[in-house]
Amino acid sequence: MSSNPSNLSANSASGAGASASGASSPTFSPLYQQIKGLITQSLQSGEWKPGELIPSEVELAARFKVSQGTVRKAIDELAAENLVMRRQGKGTFVATHHEARAQFRFLRLMPDAGEPHNADNKILEVKRLRAPAEVARLLDIKSGDSVVFIRRVQSFDGAPTIVEELWLPGVIFRGLTAERLVEYKGPMYGLFETEFGTRMIRAAEKIRAVAADEVTAELLSIALNTPLLSVERVSYTYGDKPVEVRRGLYLTDHHHYQNELS
Amino acid sequence: MSSNPSNLSANSASGAGASASGASSPTFSPLYQQIKGLITQSLQSGEWKPGELIPSEVELAARFKVSQGTVRKAIDELAAENLVMRRQGKGTFVATHHEARAQFRFLRLMPDAGEPHNADNKILEVKRLRAPAEVARLLDIKSGDSVVFIRRVQSFDGAPTIVEELWLPGVIFRGLTAERLVEYKGPMYGLFETEFGTRMIRAAEKIRAVAADEVTAELLSIALNTPLLSVERVSYTYGDKPVEVRRGLYLTDHHHYQNELS
DNA sequence: CAGTGGTCTAGACCACTCC
């Protein structure tokens, strides 16, 4: 066999050198990265939905006209980024938030002792707002654009522990109501994923220590000025597009935020 | 070519089946994992020291009598775990804490605005103690064993921001004195690595919000009961052996703990 | 230029799952 098997942008012809004449950066990228991009597009477009099986490595290799090894390397990276899940003997599945495995990734609060919690969710408020400047900036939308605002309290084993406020882009979460949130069983990101076609891929959190204000103290049944963990999160979907701003206040008397540095 | 190239534990002879007669789990593991283990041993034993170049993939493949691809996969994982660093055209290097790149991994406190900090370290105390029960448990040593205790304050741009206490196994950090710590320029983990042959590989942190006590308030020039981030860290070296317990109190008025969920 | 890690291919066989 010899050169140039692909229909994709060939980064190097058989023998000859690299960039032609003319301008600057020719935007190199290895074949497997291009394949990874194509697969990601199919994920994003919904060609394969969360929880579903994607085509086998052999099929994808045929579709893209590359070797199985190249597809494999692309999928390896997607699996490392938690976009897909491989299961030997069965196939590769689109990752989903409807799984015990996925829960712990986005809620790092753990009980100091004992097993993970018996969570209980109370929705306090769901309404539409014009995005405050700061929220608009974080969501990369225009200040004043419509956002869905949610306020809720989470209890673990009966003890109120988290007060949380969320802002979501109104355009994406158009039909989101308090009823939908209340009646929905399971993780909120699961609802976002199946009902609104928006999958959270990654998030960045900024953590501080703050004193409980009156409202929060009331909601958590604690004294005014009790130290709380303030957790500000921005979550991103495909293409690093921000689609959630969240501010949580965590009572850490019997819980802690668990983090691994590696 | 045909079967059985290695001298390592062959998981499967040419044609025939798996586990022989007799007892239970035959402790399978793919070749590249065994190679990874052997390389890790060489790292741990100091055959290749932090910052040094390790043998090339071709050399290692020859040494272990496996293909380059197998060595490659082993090193890929070691690189993903930050035990080594690959540099195209140059080779693969043993990871070290003497690098800007490595600093941010183990100090997640960032200024709310502006560039990373102008750190300044003040050692308050260095002494030998008998390990308190809790520390002994975390370090996996016997209660009452010798530990080195360190207390220090870190300031960023002149503002005292972190009060920290550390406990280190006395056996490993025998010659550690206040002078050594004070005169040493650069990251503390760098000193541990070069002077005591102990490299921190990973760490687990538990984060809570607490109120400043009198002593801490004094040290950080803040009011009593100011909310602070309490960060308890246990750090591990090769073989997941715990070698550091640390408790930091972070003032988060102008800084925040940055975390990526992915 | 030689040597390194990085990409890509092709083919073999293994372990696991399901029918």
Place this chain on the structure above:
DNA sequence: GAGTGGTCTAGACCACTGG
């Protein structure tokens, strides 16, 4: 047994580094 991902090999060529 057929199909999947997982391992391993062997060989080619590329991109980058340094003498």
